[in-house]
Amino acid sequence: MWRDAMLAVSGRLDAALGGPSDELAKDDNRRRTLYGFVSRHELDPFLRLFDFPDPNITSDMRPVTTVPLQQLFVLNSEFMIASARALADRVQDASADDEQRIRYAYELLYNRPATDAEVAIGREFLAASDEPAGDQPAGDESAGPEPAKLSRWQQYAQALLAANEFLYVD
DSSP states (O other), rough: HHHHHHHHHHOOBBOOSSSBBBBBTSTTTTGGGBBOOSSSSSSOOHHHTTTTTOTSSSSSSSSOOOOHHHHHHHHHHHHHHHHHHHHHHHHHHSSSSHHHHHHHHHHHHHHSSOOOHHHHHHHHHSSSSSSTTSSSOOOOOGGGOOOOOOOHHHHHHHHHHSHHHOOOOO
């Protein structure tokens, strides 16, 4: 449901009904997770990471885990980054005013209005500079290529998608 919700709010969900199953890990797979291919011998890493039940056994209850790899997925996976970029584009296209954009994002993701405090936090984050502080040590140039930078709006969208409020129903 979480994957489907991310695709939906970012405007990337393919809502077509029926058809063949497909690998969830494919970059162009925008179909609902229900149509994902499940192998009994090699379970998709995304499904395994988020407690998909073992298709080889029956069980009366699914285990629920919280492991560091789940948060690393949220921070680094191409799927999350693509979802954040698409969500940021969708929200930015809705208005020219950051406050209205923030309010729209909260309605879209959480189905509720943003509080004044949440709007203030969002505006403060979006207005902050991306420049590192002057007393920070320089990075190691031999560390390899730098990952693609996300804009402030894309970073904000990724944080909203990663929030517990988006993942869980309380």
